[in-house]
Amino acid sequence: MGQTFAVGLDVGGTDVKAALVDDEGTIAFKTSRPTEPARGADAVLADMADLSQTVVAEVGVSKSSVVGVGIGAPGPLSPRRGIILKAANLPRFKNVPIRDEVSRLVGLPAVLANDGNAAAYGEFWVGAGRDVADMVMLTLGTGVGAGVIVEGRLLSGHFENAAELGHTVVQPGGLLCSCGQRGCLEQYASATNVARRVIDAIEAGAESSLSNTPGGVSAITSKHLVDAVSQGDPLAKQIWEDACRYLAIACLNAERSFNPAMIVLGGGMSAAGALLLDSVRRNRDQHRWSLMDDIAEIVLAQVGNDAGVIGAAGLMFADLRGD
C-alpha cells in the first residue's frame, strides 16, 4: 500500500461512489450511496463529505496521510473555478461551488473534474493506458463520456470543456440529441441509445427475438441487445453493427485529431468485450488511412466501474504535483 491517500468521489445521477485510493492507484476501501438529487445540492454535498470521512475512517489511516478529495461529476463544469455549471442528471445543481464546499466540509483540499475525464484519467493512471502518454477514452454508458490525455495530462481546453467526444457529429442531419445538435455520437453509440433504437424498431414493427424480453419491449437494455447479438438475432446484429460503425468513425476522427497511442472503450457497452472490440476494429480498418501506417491501438477498459473514483483521486495527486 502507498504512503499517502486521496479520496475519490464519483457523483452520478443515481449514486455517489466514494473510495480511499492510495498513491499507486489501489483502492483501500470503497462504498456508495444513492444520490437522490431531488433533495437538492446541499444534501448531496453533505453526503459527499460524509462518504469521504467514512472511507478514511474505515481504512483507519490518519487524516494527515490523506492529501485531499478528487471529485468527478457530470458537466459542463469548471475545474478551475470548482463549479458545476449545469448537469442533465443533477437538475438542481446550477452553478454549485461543489469543490470548495466539499473541501470546507471535509477539511481537505479538493479538485473537480468532468466524470468522463476522471474515468479517462483512471484508465490512464492504472488501467489500459498505464504505459502510454497519449490516450483517448470513450465511456459508453447512459451517454458517451470522454477524456483525452495529452503528454500525460488531461486536455482541458480554453473553456475547460475539451474532449466532449460524445457530442461530436458523426452523422450530419442525423438523430436529434438532447444537447440540441443533430447526429451526435451519443445518439448512435451510448448504451441507452442502442437500446432505444431497438425499442423504436420493434415498436415500428421490426421482428426480433427481443420482442419477448421479460418486462416488455420498453425494458430492453444494451445487455439484452448484446445477448441477442450473440444469439444471432438479425435486428440486434444490425443495430449493434451500426453502433460499432459510428464508434469506428469516432475512433478514426479521434485518431486524426489527437493522434493518440491508444483509444480505450469503457462503460456499460464495453461489457460486450470482443463483440464490441472486434466490430469497432473491423469497421475502423475499412477506413484505414493510406498516408501513415502507425495507428492507435483500440482496446477495452480494464478498471471498470472504479475508473471514476480512482481517476478523481489520481487528479488530486496530480494537482499536488502541479501537473
Added chain:
Amino acid sequence: MGQTFAVGLDVGGTDVKAALVDDEGTIAFKTSRPTEPARGADAVLADMADLSQTVVAEVGVSKSSVVGVGIGAPGPLSPRRGIILKAANLPRFKNVPIRDEVSRLVGLPAVLANDGNAAAYGEFWVGAGRDVADMVMLTLGTGVGAGVIVEGRLLSGHFENAAELGHTVVQPGGLLCSCGQRGCLEQYASATNVARRVIDAIEAGAESSLSNTPGGVSAITSKHLVDAVSQGDPLAKQIWEDACRYLAIACLNAERSFNPAMIVLGGGMSAAGALLLDSVRRNRDQHRWSLMDDIAEIVLAQVGNDAGVIGAAGLMFADLRGD
C-alpha cells in the same frame, strides 16, 4: 526590428517560399523559387539551403544573429526525427532527412513541421490568434491542412501526426478521398474539391453561368466559384453552401474535441471573406450546443500566404526556448 532572426521555409508541391523573420514575427525579406520536385530531393534540398542563405544575405544581418531554419513541409512527417515520411505533392521524397540535411548545408540548427501546423503557428504567433492560447486553424487550399495550438504549443500526438482535421470524416460513406478514407472534410471543403464538384456537376448536365468559364469547364477554380456565388448562380450557391455546412460540422467537432478559444479559417478559400465566414458561422449556429454558452470565435486568417514561413521561423524560435 527584432534582435535575432530565423529563416522560415515553406516547401510545397509548386514553390519553395523562404523568408528571414525577426523574433517578433516580422518578415525582413522574402522570396520563392519553383520546387520542381521531379528533380528529386537532393536538388530541392540544395535550393532550400540556397534560399536560406539568400534571405540572410539580402537583409545583410550577420549569420550569428540568425538562430536557425524552420521548415514547413507536407506530411506525414516526423518533427522529432526531422524526416519527411512521404508526401503526395513531393512524390520523390520518401524518408528524406530534410531537417538535418538543410541544417548541414546552411550550417545552422533546423526544425521541421507539417505545413498545416506551421501555418497555424504563424497565425497563432502574429495573426488572428495572437491573443489566445488555444486555437484551431483550417487551411482551405489544395487540401485542407490544419494545426491545433494547446496552451501555446502545437499539438503533436504520439505518432506526431495530430491535427489532420482535413482527414476527419464528416460524411460517413461519403466521397472517396485520396487518403483511402471516405467522407473526409477535404473532399467537401478544400479549394480544389469545391471546384471539382462544380466541374463534375456541370459535366453531368447541371446548368450554371460557370459553363462559360474562359478556358472551359475544366479550368474552373474556387475563385470562379466564389465570383459565381456573389452573382447569385444557383449551382455555385448550392455547392458553396454545402462546403460551408461541412466546414461548420468540422468547426463544431473541433470545438467539442479541443474546446479552443478561436477557430481560424485560412488558405485560398478564405479569400472569399464574409461569404465564407458568414455561411460557416450561420451553419455552426444551427447546431448550437445547449449545454454551454461559451463557444469558439470563428474568424478569418490574417497573415495570408506568409503564415507558413512565419510559423516555421516561429517554431525555430520556440524550439530554442524549449517550448
